[in-house]
Amino acid sequence: MDRRLFLVSGLFAASLSLSGARAAWAAPAPAASALTAPQMRFLSAFCDTIIPATDTPGALAAGVPAFIDRIAVRASDEAQIAALRTSIDGLERVLDTAAGRPFAAAPAPVRHTVLAQVDAASMLGRKDCRVPATSADDADGATYRLLKAITVWGFYTSEAGGSQDLRFELVPGGYAPDIELAADWRNYCNETVLGQ
Amino acid sequence: MSISKDFDAIVIGSGITGGWAAKELTQRGLKVAMIERGRVVEHGTDYATETLAPWEFDYRAQRDPAATHEGLAGYGMSNANLNGASSLYPLTQAPGFFVAPEDHPYQTPQDAPFNWTRAYVMGGRSLVWGRKCFRMSDLDFTANKLDGHGTDWPIRYADLAPWYDHVESFIGVSGSTEGIAHLPDGQFQPPMALNHVEQKFKEWMEAHYPGRKFIPSRLANMTEAKPDEGRSNCQYRNLCARGCSFGAYFSTQSSTLPAAQATGLLTVLTDSRVVSIEHDPATRRASGVRMRNTTTGATTTVTGRTIFLCASSFNSTALLLQSTSEAFPTGLGNTSDVLGRYIMDHASGVQVVAHVPGYQDRNYTGFRPTNHFIPRFRNVGGDTSPAFLRGYGIQLDAARANWEAGAFGAGIGDDLKRKARQRGDWRLRFNLFAETLPDAENRLTLDPAARDKDGIAQIRVALRFGANERKLLDDAIAQSVEMAEGFGATVVSRPGEGYAIKGAIHEMGGVRMGRDPATSMLNGFNQMHAVENVFVTDGSAMASSAWQNPSLTYMAMTARAAAYAVDEIKQGKI
Known part of the structure; x- marks a missing residue:
């Protein structure tokens, strides 16, 4: 395990305990993890490659792998968890082959190159990775889009993604209907678009 | 007793x-x-979700994934649910305002589903x-x-x-005073403004379609406070359905x-x-x-x-x-x-969305809690449309895509983060509401x-939209497409063949x-x-x-x- 992923797994543990504390005030705590430990390592590397730390925090600092696991547990029965594990194993094999080594252990630039190729192929002709898969879709491409979608959602609805990368404003206080777009504009995480 | x-x-x-x-x-x-x-x-005190950020909800302001049990793929991921206005995605963080259908069941015929929002x-x-x-x-x-x-x-x-x-x-x-005979003016506070593209569309449409108007909505969100009643003007949060302590x-x-x-x-x-x-x-x-x-x-x-x-x-x-x-x-x-x-x-549940090229330098801030309105223009004011009786209204806005458009598209890494921060393109969104003829059946x-x-008898709702309602909506869709394309926009979404007509919670x-x-x-x-x-x-x-x-x-x-x-x-x- 390289140094970065070692650090990452520490963050991952921290975010797990955070989600445990939060769960106490409404939802039942997850009964178990949906994914195996090796799959969680793979998922951490995947999330870190989709949304790396830059001048703002990335998916790992935002606790995205733990978020995904928590939602998967909550959403799934045993058969669905088994299917998810199989899908992730399938995608991992594709990425391992492309990286020429375990994807999770590859340096960040290699992971980026490999995943960018998969992204380009999987998103070809598509504008939104959230569109539900159909039986006609390539299975690994569909798995990729689903994991990408929930990684993106988990990041931009997290405090780090929503308030440090994007902006959060609870009370705008007014409406400016027609202004110049500022060069340093950043979208608001909580802008709800009507009528979608 | x-x-x-x-x-x-x-x-x-x-x-x-x-x-x-x-x-x-x-x-x-x-x-x-x-x-x-x-x-x-x-x-105020019982508006439990009013001030919560997305990350303060258990499921990020989406429906509890356990409610559908469809696996990870069944989890909703959309800011459209954030304002709490969708009864299908009640904000479950605290006791909500909407009824869970399973708690208060009702009956409908097989061929006439009806979503009763309470x-x-x-x-x-x-x-x-x-x-x-x-x-x-x-x-x-x-x-x-x-x-x-x-x-x-x-x-x-x-x-x-x-x-x-x-x-x-x-x-x-x-709202605004317009002098439209079939949509009488009232006692209005100043209207909520049209943004740049809405204003451009208004000018174009009213020039090309005499008798049609695109007007600010008339909305029970105040633009002037009522201090004597402890009510503030609207703060442009667009979280209305979570409750509003401002009383706006x-x-x-x-x-x-x-x-x-x-x-x-x-x-x-x-x-x-x-x-x-x-x-x-x-x-x-x-x-x-x-x-x-x-x-x-x-x-x-x-x-x-x-x-x-x-x-x-x-x-x-x-x-x-x-x-x-x-x-x-x-x-x-x-x-x-x-x-x-x-x-x-109302016969509704259908939408036409069109991509508007250009206007990339124009922007707005604040989360306006409304779209605007094209009042009825069929079978009124000189228009005669013999194919159907009565008419429809179109609730329309123009908006730039939020972070979701960039973030869920192609790209990863730095590229993805950059796109997510940027304003997306403009789109026009036509939401259609047609009159329904009274029918004894x-x-x-x-x-x-x-x-x-x-222990009380359940209600059985048998409500079928008829031929006139479908003709009205067919025309509303065709007119929306024609107006969007005439304005230079490209339709990206419209109801398909045999589209389902839904109610409007009216x-x-x-x-x-x-x-x-x-x-x-x-x-x-x-x-x-x-x-x-x-x-x-x-x-x-x-x-x-x-x-x-x-x-x-x-x-x-x-x-x-x-x-x-x-x-x-x-x-x-x-």
């Missing part, structure tokens, strides 16, 4: 019309009990409504008489006009309830479901109501001199169907077999077998007004023909759906009926 309290008036329901009935009746000196089946929701809490749907406030006009009040569908309205615009004034002034409505939009809690409470004449009974209206054959009047405590199951009776039924269209209709007696074996006041018939909703009945958890009818007791339940003052001390003033009284959002009309009818009822009481007539 009977509680000794005897009230001048009993108001059943605490939503948009119940709150208005309570306010008007108490301010005219009556001692009033307002009965609500749901729990107390205190203004809020069984103090304030009812006044907490979560769309806040659009459009007057009806004589184009609407004469429509049934002129084309023969439904029964003639017993009122005309002149009857309601002063009450529209009264309601708008009190609740606070933002009209709800029972922000507006009518404090006014009624200030009289000292209001008693509010919550967690109390009225299960029947009691009829006294000796006086031939209603004597009171029987209600069930929804926690303990205990039943009590409250007596009152007059009854205002404001329980929402379908529940008011059902309550009358349940209120049987020797005098009225098929439901209170049902001497004509009209009770439960002629239910309606569109009917609400009580299911003979299925019961709810209180269910109405079932206890319709009319001129003849043989064909209607209520007279022109929302007074029951057969039982003179019962007034039904919510949407169930509607004789036609018209084409515009109906709540303002319900409020005006309620205020007018209350003034009439108090006069009748003072004269000893009821």
Whole structure:
């Protein structure tokens, strides 16, 4: 395990305990993890490659792998968890082959190159990775889009993604209907678009 | 068991019309009990999700994934759910305002699904409504008489006009004065502005389509504060359906309830479901109501001199169907077999979305809680469209895509983060609302077998949209596409072949007004023909759906009926 992923797994543990504390005030705590430990390592590397730390925090600092696991547990029965594990194993094999080594252990630039190729192929002709898969879709491409979608959602609805990368404003206080777009504009995480 | 309290008036329901009935009746000196089946929701303190950020919700303001159990792929991921306005994705962090359908089941025919959106809490749907406030006009009040569908309205615009004034002034409505005969102007605060592309579209459309207008919405979100009532102007948060501590939009809690409470004449009974209206054959009047405590199951009776039924269209209709007696074996006041018939909703649930190229340097800030409006332009003002009767309205806005457009598209890493921060392209979004013709076969009945958890017969809703509604929507779609393309936009989404028509959470009818007791339940003052001390003033009284959002009309009818009822009481007539 390289140094970065070692650090990452520490963050991952921290975010797990955070989600445990939060769960106490409404939802039942997850009964178990949906994914195996090796799959969680793979998922951490995947999330870190989709949304790396830059001048703002990335998916790992935002606790995205733990978020995904928590939602998967909550959403799934045993058969669905088994299917998810199989899908992730399938995608991992594709990425391992492309990286020429375990994807999770590859340096960040290699992971980026490999995943960018998969992204380009999987998103070809598509504008939104959230569109539900159909039986006609390539299975690994569909798995990729689903994991990408929930990684993106988990990041931009997290405090780090929503308030440090994007902006959060609870009370705008007014409406400016027609202004110049500022060069340093950043979208608001909580802008709800009507009528979608 | 009977509680000794005897009230001048009993108001059943605490939503948009119940709150208005309570306010008007108490301010005219009556001692009033307002009965609500749901729990107390205190203004401000009980708006549990009002200030929460996405990350403060267990599931990031999406439906609990366990509710669908569809695996990870079934988890919703959309900011569209963030404002709490979607009943399909109730914000489950705390007790919500919307009813979970499994808790309050109802029946529909296999071929006619109907999504009945309800809020069984103090304030009812006044907490979560769309806040659009459009007057009806004589184009609407004469429509049934002129084309023969439904029964003639017993009122005309002149009857309601002063009450529209009264309601708008009190609740606070933002809007613009336009001089459109079939969408009469009212008592407006300044409108919410059009953004740059909306303004450009307005100029283009009004030049190319004489007789069509694109106007600011008329909205019960205030642009000017009412400091005397502790109500602020809108803060452009667009989180209205979570409740608003600023009191910036009209709800029972922000507006009518404090006014009624200030009289000292209001008693509010919550967690109390009225299960029947009691009829006294000796006086031939209603004597009171029987209600069930929804926690303990205990039943009590409250007596009152007059009854205002404001329980929402379908529940008011059902309550009358349940209120049987020797005098009225098929439901209170049902001497004509009209009770439960002629239910309606707006034909809707369809949208046209078009991508607008350019305008990349134009922006806006603040989260405006509304789109705007193209009022009806068919079969009015010189237009003759013989393919269909009546018309439709289009609620339209232009908006730039938020972070979701960039973030969920192609790209990873730095590239993805950069795209997510940037304003997306402009889009026009046309939401279509068509009038539904009254039809006797569109009917609400009580299911003979299925019961709810209180042991009350479940409601059976049979509402089918007909050929005229589909023709209206077909035309609305075609016109939206034509206007979008004429403006230079590219349609990216439109209803497909055989699209499903859905309601608009504007269910109405079932206890319709009319001129003849043989064909209607209520007279022109929302007074029951057969039982003179019962007034039904919510949407169930509607004789036609018209084409515009109906709540303002319900409020005006309620205020007018209350003034009439108090006069009748003072004269000893009821």
